[in-house]
Amino acid sequence: MTDAMEPILQINHLSKRFGAVQASDDVSLTVLPGRLHALIGPNGAGKSTLISQISGFLMPDAGQIFLKGRDVTHLSAERRVHMGLGRSFQVSNLLLEWSARRNVMLAVQARRGGSFRFFKNVWKDAELRAAAEAALQKVGLQDRADIRAMELSHGERRQLEFACALALEPAILVLDEPMAGLGPEGTAEMTAFLEELKHSIPILLVEHDMDAVFRLADEISVLVYGRIIASGPPETIRQSVAVQEAYLGSSSDAA
Amino acid sequence: MTREFWVSVVVLVGLPVAAFIAHITGETYIINLLTRMIVLGLAGIGLNFALGYGGMVSFGHAAFFGLGAYVAGIAAFHAFDDSLIVSMPFELGGTNQMLLIWLIAIFLAAVLAFLIGLISLRTSGVYFIMITLAFAQMLYYFAISWPAYGGEDGLSIYLRNEFPGVQTDKAFSFFLLCFAILLLVLLLCWRFINARFGAALQGARMNALRLSSIGIAPFPVKLTAFVISAMIVALAGALYGELNGFVSPSNLSWHMSGELIIFVILGGVGRLVGPLIGAIVFVLLETYLGGLTDRWQFFLGLILLATVLFANGGIMGLIGGRTRHD
Structure with a gap:
């Protein structure tokens, strides 16, 4: 050291x-x-x-x-x-009603700012989508992007949490x-x-x-x-x- | 396009068509009934912004509804006899201009909601319900004990206030004015919900800890939504006062708050046009079933029970299908 x-x-x-x-x-x-x-x-x-x-x-x-x-x-x-400071939780902590992609997109949004933007459609935001896809790719979850978090297996939820954490850079x-x-x-x-x-x-x-x-x-x-x-x-x-x-x-x- | 979208289109086209038919057949009563649906639906849409999207079950939105109604009533009262609302420290008279009235109503509701939200949003669950109820009841008793504006008897709006270019005293014109506002508010809400703000708000509803752990503080997001919601409800309240030509403390009472929640639950929590459908059903039941029996609310209760038990997304959930999150 x-x-x-x-x-x-x-x-x-x-x-x-x-x-x-x-x-x-x-x-x-x-x-x-x-x-x-x-x-x-x-x-x-x-x-x-x-x-x-x-x-x-x-x-x-x-x-x-x-x-x-x-x-x-x-x-x-x-x-x-x-x-x-990024973290993961002992018990999975996700937006269960949302797809994996949306979960990560919100994390990207949190990182980039603008949670008080009221007009531009967030779900079609190419920048957020691309960053989310990249984070999902990193944890090997790119094929499960459209699946709702509640339908993912326990292991996949863990991966998704990591994708969110990594999206925060x-x-x-x-x-x-x-x-x-x-x-x-x-x-x-x-x-x-x-x-x-x-x-x-x-x-x-x-x-x-x-x-x-x-x-x-x-x-x-x-x-x-x-x-x-x-x-x-x-x-x-x-x-x-x-x-x-x-x-x-x-x-x-x-x- | 989703099925929910088409259901919404049918409702939003059906209302003005029905009003137009009533207009050419001279059924003023029907036009007023349709206006009532729209105005109450607007209030429900306002509450849904906080309740459905932000998960804030406010049992005190009558405070904002009544506030809007009283702004219209008080402004008209002073405009009618040309007296002053306040004389110290500055002179402020009444007005019969709807645009100005709405701006004042929306502004005051925003201030009130900010203060109420600042305190009540520190709690959640039952405590949040009770605190919002308490604030609304405070306003209710204040209105009752204020003789200058009618106290318990309420306040009449003898002449409907004016809007540039619209003959507001004509039922169909007033309907169209209210309908235009409804469309505008729906458009704004739709944009808000699908923007970054809406994403954060829905995240705060589903899992506040998640939101914190990705670096978005839930409190300011929820407070903003609470304020926006109150502004919409106050606008609806002002229109409601105009429609009835009368405002009263009952606009501020917990019955009113309860009715707003019924619109939302009946129509579909977190469904944009849902509360409008809820208000339509409510007004239909109130008018036609209420004409048959005084105990129509018993049947409303049954329908509400069935909705809660069997139709998770309210009527909109039943006919419009599940919400999709791609």
Whole structure:
């Protein structure tokens, strides 16, 4: 790791408390360009809370979040998206009544602006359509463009979410368990996809599938009870006694 | 072209044809009935913009409808006896010019809707319904307790207000004027809904979290739609006052809000011309079934029940087919 590389995402001493529960306890981590940083931890460790804070749906009690060097701690979720923060959700989050193409077109529109344009027909907008087709192509969903999101399979919905996220031209992607519910084949495909993707877009990955994590990650942070108990390259994490005691040893899906 | 499009064309051609036939046969009553359908349909279309496309179930749109009606009534009242609406800090008299009245009604409705929306759109579901209802009822009781403009008794418009080049006191001319406005509003709504704004608005209805996560804040989009919706409903209210020659607090009551929702549900939620069909059916039932029995609303209830249970997209859904999203 060279000092010259400026982190895309940097989290400094983030803390969040819900009553007696310390959901985030002095969490610091960085995501560097071209890298995939994986965040693992047992259920209830505070991974989702951390993601909510990064994406701006929850305000931290203390600490800062920097996106491309700019302090975004107090910016709205929408502003962060415009600054390059893309994300996917644990549960599919799509406009189910709309076709795949329309879903992506709205994302392109969000990126290009103009949601307060009242007259020009949006569905015939060649610029939006072309950008949407390109994003669908990237995830291999171009043949399913006219299918309504509710009629897509679970795996295809995941792909569609990725198409929407990519249409936003993000500087970084925060992925919340993208492998969940995909099955072995889908997981393998998704892993290959992310392996390719991380070179162009750095990724913060929250994932339970340890095979995928250890294959993809350049760096792993282990979150337990809101605290990062270990952080480093995969080999270090695999060998860490603290991690094994706290997490890997007690988990059935340990690598 | 979709089947919904052709159904809409049939309705929009049928209305003026019917009015024309009534005009040459001298059936003024029928023309007024058709005008009533159009004006109420216009209000329904206005509500549908917020309710159908934006998912905002407002139970308080009578506030805007009554506001429009009262602007027409108050302006005419002062124009009639040449008195002043306010004398301090500036002098403002009445007017009998519809264009000016409409502009004022639309402007005031926009301001009111902005304020109501600013507060109520922070809630959703039942809370949104109750807050919008509360605001409308506030206006209702305000109108009742304001003796200067008739209080509970309402306010008469003795002479229908004027529009350049149109003999507004002639039933058929007034029908055509209202119909032209209806077409204009339909055209605007159609453009809005199929523009980038409409895409964002429908996205906000379906999944606000999705909208946020692609970087569009749902709140300003919904607030804008709420304001536009109120402006249309206020215009309809002003026309309604002119049509009846009378405005009253009942224009502001929750019954009115409920009727607007009935037009939308009956005709088709999120269908452009749906609320017009809803209003046509409503007025037909009210007039002809209401002539047979005072309990006509019992049958309206049955029809509404059947619509909700069996016809998801209202009457438009039934005859116009499913909405398509290519």
